[in-house]
Amino acid sequence: MEQDVTELKPPLPPCPPWCTGAHGAEPPWHGIPWHESRPVVLDVRTGPVTVRFVTGIVQYPADPDPDRRHVLAWSHMTARVQMARPSDVVAFADMLTDYAGRLREVADELVIAQQQEQARVEADLKNASREG
Numbered sequence: 001m002e003q004d005v006t007e008l009k010p011p012l013p014p015c016p017p018w019c020t021g022a023h024g025a026e027p028p029w030h031g032i033p034w035h036e037s038r039p040v041v042l043d044v045r046t047g048p049v050t051v052r053f054v055t056g057i058v059q060y061p062a063d064p065d066p067d068r069r070h071v072l073a074w075s076h077m078t079a080r081v082q083m084a085r086p087s088d089v090v091a092f093a094d095m096l097t098d099y100a101g102r103l104r105e106v107a108d109e110l111v112i113a114q115q116q117e118q119a120r121v122e123a124d125l126k127n128a129s130r131e132g
């Protein structure tokens with residue numbers, strides 16, 4: 001279910017197309033709401049191996065620091081790896097290879113998201129100069 005972004009303080013600009021509408025865990029990080037994509041998640045559970053990779057696109061458009069309002073990708077990994085059999089290592093390698101392909105897709109999505117953000121910023125500037 002989409003959250004009503006008008007209830008967040010400071011208010012968020014309208015959601016970009018890549019935003020899921022989830023806007024992070026409640027309460028928002030440091031009181032700053034953010035836009036976020038659906039994360040790309042890899043859970044590896046092969047024998048004694050437990051690995052989790054989470055990667056997504058995020059933006060803090062209301063951050064007081066303008067340098068931190070850019071659209072960017074983030075990635076987080078937790079790992080506990082103990083591979084007893086050669087087949088465990090091969091399975092782990094196969095999953096990492098697959099995940100690398102999914103990361104390349106996130107890179108393509110980030111190109112589009114940053115282009116959309118640049119267009120939005122330029123449109124805002126154009127509107128502001130017309131109104132001012």
Ligand SMILES: [Zn+2]
Pocket residue numbers: 012014015016019020021022023034035036
């Ligand atoms: Zn959003």
